[in-house]
Amino acid sequence: MILALLAATTLAQAAQTPNCATGDAGAACRAVAAGNAGRFAEAAPEFEAAASRAVGADRDRALAAAGNMWLAAGEPAKAAVALDQALAGTGLTGLQRGEALIDRARVAFEQKNYAVARARLSEAQATAASDPFYWYFSAAVAIEEGKLDLARTANGRALNLLPSDPATLVQAGDLALLSNDRAQARERYRAAAAGSDAFAREAKDKLARLDAAPAASAPAAPGKASAPAPKSKAPPKR
Structure with missing residues (x-):
C-alpha cells in the first residue's frame, strides 16, 4: 500500500488540466501527473x-x-530525509500522519533497521490501525524480529480486515509453514492463488513446491517475506 499523494488536493488544483505551469509554480501539478504515470523518481523532486x-x-x-x-x-x-522533515512538522494529523509513519517504517525495513521500523509502527498504530496494510507490514517486521507470535497476531488482524488479499494470505501460508502446519499453508496459498497479481503467482509457485516436496523434507518455511509495496491509494501505490 503506497501512501496516497497527500498534496494532490491541497497543492495541485492545476492537476485537473493537462498543462502545468512552468517553474516552481507548477511543481505540484507536475508531481501529481508524474506520480499518476508511475514516474516516481520524477514526481519526488x-x-x-x-x-x-x-x-x-x-x-x-x-x-x-x-x-x-x-x-x-x-x-x-x-525518502527518509523527506519523511523525517514532514513528520517533524505539525501539519500531518490523523490517518495522514499514520500513513507517513508507515512509510517511514518501510524505509527502515528496506535499510534493515527493524528497531526503527517497529518504533515508527508503534507510533502509527493509534491512527492507522484501520489500514490492513498496517497489520500486514507489522507482521513482516515481526518475522524479521523473530517474534512469530506477534507476526501471527498481526497477520490475523490484516486478514480480518481484508480476508481475500493475496499478499496477506501468502504471508499467512509462510507463517503456517514456520509452525510446520502444511495443511494450513496449503489452504492459505490456494486462497491467495485465486487472485491475479504477483502475490497470486507467488502463491501458486509455493503451493506447487509444497505439494512436490515430501513432508519430511519440506522446509520449515519458504523464507522471510519482504514487505512489498502496499496496494495503491495513489498510482500504482502502494
Missing part, C-alpha cells in the same frame, strides 16, 4: 519543489508525498 513554496500543513503533506515517491522509486535514503 517536484513534490519537494512544491514543498519549498508551501508553509504549514501544505508543506508537510508535500514532503510526505515526496518521501512516498522516493520510496516507490527505490531511493530509501532520500
